[in-house]
Amino acid sequence: MxxxxxxxxxxxxxxxxxxxxxxxxxxxxxxxxxxxxxxxLLGASVLISVQPLAKEVRATPVLTIYxxxxxxxxxxxxIEKRILDSGDPAISxxxxxxxxxxxxxxxxxxxxxxALEVLEDxxxxxxxxxxxxxxxxxxxxxxxxxxxxxxxWDRVAMVQLDSIWVQRLEALLRLARIGLxxxxxxxxxxxxxxxxxxxxxxxxxxxxxxxVARLVGATESFVRRPFLYQGAxxxxxxxxxxxxxxxxxxxxxxDAIGSLAKTYNTLFRLEMPSASILLxxxxxxxxxxxxxxxxxxxxxxxx
Amino acid sequence: MIQFTHVYKSYAADHPVxxxxxxxxxxxxxxxxxxxxxxxxxxxxxxxxxxEAPTRGRIDVNGQRLDQLxxxxxxxxxxxxxxxxxxxxxxxxxxxxENVMLPLAVxxxxxxxxxxxxxxxxxxxxxxxxxKVNPMALSGGEQQRLAIAxxxxxxxxxxxxxxxxxxxxxxxxxxxxxxxRDFNQVGVTTLVATHDEELMAEFAHRVLIIEPGxxxxxxxxxxx
Numbered sequence: 001m002x003x004x005x006x007x008x009x010x011x012x013x014x015x016x017x018x019x020x021x022x023x024x025x026x027x028x029x030x031x032x033x034x035x036x037x038x039x040x041l042l043g044a045s046v047l048i049s050v051q052p053l054a055k056e057v058r059a060t061p062v063l064t065i066y067x068x069x070x071x072x073x074x075x076x077x078x079i080e081k082r083i084l085d086s087g088d089p090a091i092s093x094x095x096x097x098x099x100x101x102x103x104x105x106x107x108x109x110x111x112x113x114x115a116l117e118v119l120e121d122x123x124x125x126x127x128x129x130x131x132x133x134x135x136x137x138x139x140x141x142x143x144x145x146x147x148x149x150x151x152x153w154d155r156v157a158m159v160q161l162d163s164i165w166v167q168r169l170e171a172l173l174r175l176a177r178i179g180l181x182x183x184x185x186x187x188x189x190x191x192x193x194x195x196x197x198x199x200x201x202x203x204x205x206x207x208x209x210x211x212v213a214r215l216v217g218a219t220e221s222f223v224r225r226p227f228l229y230q231g232a233x234x235x236x237x238x239x240x241x242x243x244x245x246x247x248x249x250x251x252x253x254x255d256a257i258g259s260l261a262k263t264y265n266t267l268f269r270l271e272m273p274s275a276s277i278l279l280x281x282x283x284x285x286x287x288x289x290x291x292x293x294x295x296x297x298x299x300x301x302x303x
Numbered sequence: 304m305i306q307f308t309h310v311y312k313s314y315a316a317d318h319p320v321x322x323x324x325x326x327x328x329x330x331x332x333x334x335x336x337x338x339x340x341x342x343x344x345x346x347x348x349x350x351x352x353x354x355e356a357p358t359r360g361r362i363d364v365n366g367q368r369l370d371q372l373x374x375x376x377x378x379x380x381x382x383x384x385x386x387x388x389x390x391x392x393x394x395x396x397x398x399x400x401e402n403v404m405l406p407l408a409v410x411x412x413x414x415x416x417x418x419x420x421x422x423x424x425x426x427x428x429x430x431x432x433x434x435k436v437n438p439m440a441l442s443g444g445e446q447q448r449l450a451i452a453x454x455x456x457x458x459x460x461x462x463x464x465x466x467x468x469x470x471x472x473x474x475x476x477x478x479x480x481x482x483x484r485d486f487n488q489v490g491v492t493t494l495v496a497t498h499d500e501e502l503m504a505e506f507a508h509r510v511l512i513i514e515p516g517x518x519x520x521x522x523x524x525x526x527x
Contacts, residue, residue, distance in 0.1 A: 004411070010408045021396075211392065212393075214378070215388075216453065217379065217457070220374075
């Protein structure tokens, strides 16, 4: 056990000495890898921050039918019955909202209350809220077809598609997730080739040392170990630098997004991924670095 | 300690280096290997150290049959064999004592243990006080002795050296050879390839002569 620890400590010492001998080359490599590793982190930050927003907004698509202001409540109820009787499988729920209830609901908002109090009559129409089944395919098309049909009905003033954009947002997020996955794969390949090449150069420059070590009885594990550590250490440090770069980049981005969100009277911030995601990312980067180094040193020390 | 049985070695089909070599070296012997340039002395030593594989035949070293050794087992054999090649293969990016400590790092000795054993090895070869000197700053003889210190620091059972006194003046060559004799006297089997007849006459217990081409005979000459 003690010998095992001694050999690992020796490998680490060898790595630090090699890196200290070429500090500029090492730092350049570190910065390049850090910049590359920042890309998926930034993408993940955006996705992770936008995802709750999409969930917060009611995801069930809703169509709202606004009745003519002069239409009676009975006419509104008739429209509701007509929709229910149609038995359309795309429709999950229909509710009739009386204009008085809508006004009361609106009055609960302090900002609206003052404006509504100066009005003599209730300006709101009766409305029928139709919830659609999210399990349906082509929901956007179905909603459009229903809205088109209902607009032709007597006493219907307007049909509004409320939540279709959320569906679109979710579709966009799905696309972004795939995009992020592809970016991560590309970044992994870049890291792999960068570490492979660095270790190749290092192995060639350490040719004499490797030959002597083999001459005095070094096992292949002994020869490979410092390179494995070098790959893992380079990726670990690059990853930590990438965390810092991501945090630094999110600062000005959040300032700009915050100003934009204020104009919508809301708050929105891009957040760093959680600690568990960052730790997993760090572990994967180290593993990738070590595996790439192992591959490189095995291929480039056959002499 | 060493047993060659019908050993052949060639690097190209039409260029045999060693043919039908048969000899044995007992534990504790001091043996010189000599012969003209290109006769295959270096190849023979590399075969003993397991640095090359024979084309045909059987080699036993330190009780192990080399052709049956797995790649994983070979490094452990090399730890029992101290090798000094014609080119000393010293590492010039580290000082003398760090060069000697490398085999001890390979075998997993602690830094403190390595330091004390490397110091002792340097003292044995007459390089005490040169621990921090870069090998480049050492003379040819000192470099050769440093290579010997590195080869013996792991206390090998067998020491092999390929032309260790080439390019050295007579006095330095004698000093280097005395180091080998000292190790042999404490039981280390020693196999040295050389051209130097004077040294052989002075130090040899036994001489093996290799002739180029096919060897019908493998003469052994014993000196007093």
